[in-house]
Amino acid sequence: MKNILNALRFNFILVKPYLRYYLLGFVVVFFFKIMGSEIDAVSFMLFMLLSTHLYPFQLEEKNDLYRLYGIVPIKRSVLIFGRYLFIIVISLIDWILAMILEYSFSKLAMNISDYLLSSLFIFSIFLILTAFEIPGLFKLGVIKGRWIVYIPLVLMFIIVFLADTFHILESGTNWITANFWLVPTVTILVLLFSVTLSVRIFNRKEF
């Protein structure tokens, strides 16, 4: 466990030089919110989420950090766990900040528990979609596998489009609300599958 936490801390040190851009991003989102530009704020938030968890992949590829991984006394699987934990933690921070920001500015008449549930649902969807792309990034790297990042987004739009076309969006939403326990369960299962796949890929990777 200590090694996994060290691997998590390593990811934060890795992105440390770029954290100022990350913080600047929140200022931009805040600015869009103040200006009432909802679409810009949401798009920028999404862009921030995607780019932040891609940072470690980009940096290790650009700087050939695989050589560092090849000489330090740490199991490859621990590095993978650390990376997933980093993505979850950074997404959690983004989610909490986005939630506070959104709720503060929201003009919707929604009570806080409904608001929490809907944002938790969005957060879980984001984690599931991210879980699909991470093994691909470990396999191909960010440069070759840049297109992988877009697959979850495209899939999400296809699902929403199909649900809307076949008029099951509302009934589907109601079903999910009634069986909400499924959301974290599926998220955890997908993440576990993703971690297993990534470990397998990374163990075979030649540095």
Next chain:
Amino acid sequence: MSDAINVKNISKIYPGFELKDISFNLPKGYIMGFIGPNGAGKTTTIKLILNMIQRAGGTIEVFGLDNIAYDAEIKEHTGVVFDNHYFLDEWTLNDINRVMALFFSNWQSSIYREKLEQYQLNPAKKVKELSKGMRLKLMLAVAFSHDAKLLILDEPTSGLDPVARDELLETLAKFIQDGERSVLFSTHITSDLEKIADYITFINNGRLIFTGIKDEFIDSFRLVKGGKEDLTPDVKAHLIGYREYDSGFEGIMYTEYATLFPNLLAEKSSIDNIIVFTYKGTNGL
């Protein structure tokens, strides 16, 4: 005498290149020069020892332990210096201290800071601001700060000025003084090895040519010279590699064969000449 590294019949296959049946051992307390022309398989062998790539066959033991099963234990005590650094360009030398402390259980920040001071490296500087020589010193500082018992250097001296190279050789000589620490030193600059190496392992085109004591290595080859008329088919058949001039030829031959041709001038060869003529011979140049 136990071995720091024991490599037995390792092989690795890439499209268009095969490393085959490489075996050598580096006893504790010595420096081994690992030589061969570009593309001979030196870096591949080093990566196999470090378990950075998967081998097709053979076994590798470091400190008597299997290098795959005991990967982490071995790396706790192995320092590595590549031809270029393995850090983030944006990291400061202080960041590297924090990173390495996360990975190495026996990391000693005080020694790291001492080494930085000794090598006149400013801890607040970023890696990208360091010269090649300074980056080499940084990698050495890292290696010395986790009590490395084995140093693996992959062409560290390429691009270094003679003063920096001399400093490195001095550092390596001190490093092995206690008889417990060892160095595997891959380089193209063979004059460095003539100064400090105890053992030589020479590979060419993925095959082992020689492994053993340096003096035996140098002594097992002769640089032979003769006139044009001396380059008979029999002489050619015994030459490992040779070069023809208008007035004659020169080439490398095993010492035992050199005595068969008393008409040829035979003298001790430099390591450079052994590499060059072996390369020429095996590549039909």
